[in-house]
Amino acid sequence: MDVTWQDLHHSELTTEQLYALLALRNQVFIVEQNCAYEDIDGQDLRGENRHILGTLQDQMVACARILVPVQAAKPLKIGRVVVSQSVRGSGVGQQLMRRTLACCQHDWPQRPLFLSAQAHLQHFYGQFGFYPVSEPYLEDNILHVDMQNG
Secondary structure (H helix, E strand, O other): OOOEEEEEEHHHOOHHHHHHHHHHHHHHHHHHOOOOOOOOOOOOOOOOOEEEEEEEOOEEEEEEEEEOOOOOOOOEEEEEEEEOHHHOOOOHHHHHHHHHHHHHHHHOOOOOEEEEEEHHHHHHHHOOOOEEOOOOEEEOOEEEEEEEEO
């Protein structure tokens, strides 16, 4: 699949890109998963946070966000990892994670990584070296597990 990838500091996002990533997250996390939660949490445009964007034929089909804590000892948090239903099963999710991890390694080498995964995706994230560090818990009515890498 010929996805175009971008790794952008939040200040580099265009209005159209921000709208597209919010629309994709809304479609998957809120509509498709039938989960009412506050996706717009004030973190997208803060500090050194970055976004990994994947587009196919001018449509955003994948994105992830990297939250960078001010304290250097705290792990980076990968979140809002989302792939459009239209490209699931095509390897775009693996590409997205490889690009996200490459960004983390390039900009913050040796820093531990953290994510809160939907529990059914433990195996997927395990392929990238993540392992569970919590018991499963309910968040927004969906079973999650905290995972770490490094």
